Amino acid sequence: MNFSWMAWTLPTALFFGTIAALLIGMAVWEYFSPGGNPRHGILRFETTRGxxxxxxxxxxxxxxxxxxxxxxxxxxxxxxxxxxxxxxxxRFV
Structure with missing residues (x-):
């Protein structure tokens, strides 16, 4: 496969790495503390951590x-x- 059309610069790699780290972190958090206690915030509908x-x-x-x-x-x-x-x-949603 040729990915030369993509602009894989350092900021691009950091961006996608950060998104991956956030998703992995949320998965680990959910594994150790399941459920996440849905709550109603200022938007007035139920939200979970995800x-x-x-x-x-x-x-x-x-x-x-x-x-x-x-x-x-x-x-x-x-x-x-x-x-x-x-x-x-x-904090508030």
């Missing part, structure tokens, strides 16, 4: 895309904002 991870990843993607479109290619502040967003999602 739901909150998905919401935080989806929101972080939108934050980074908006930053890229409105501010420019310096995404370090968007990353910091995404981390704060993810912490808020896991």
């Amino acid at each position: 739901d909150r991870l998905f919401i935080s990843l989806l929101g972080s993607g939108f934050i980074n895309l908006a930053w890229l479109g409105l501010i420019g290619p310096q995404l370090w502040w968007a990353l910091a904002l995404s981390l704060v967003y993810a912490i808020c999602v896991f």
Whole structure:
């Protein structure tokens, strides 16, 4: 197979590695503490840990895309904002 069309740069590899590490971490967390105690947060529907991870990843993607479109290619502040967003999602949603 020829993957020369893909831009496998260091940031791309780190991005996919981080997503894989998050999924593995959630699987280990679920193995040692099954169930995850679904709860109702500010969105007023039941969410589990996996739901909150998905919401935080989806929101972080939108934050980074908006930053890229409105501010420019310096995404370090968007990353910091995404981390704060993810912490808020896991705390309040």
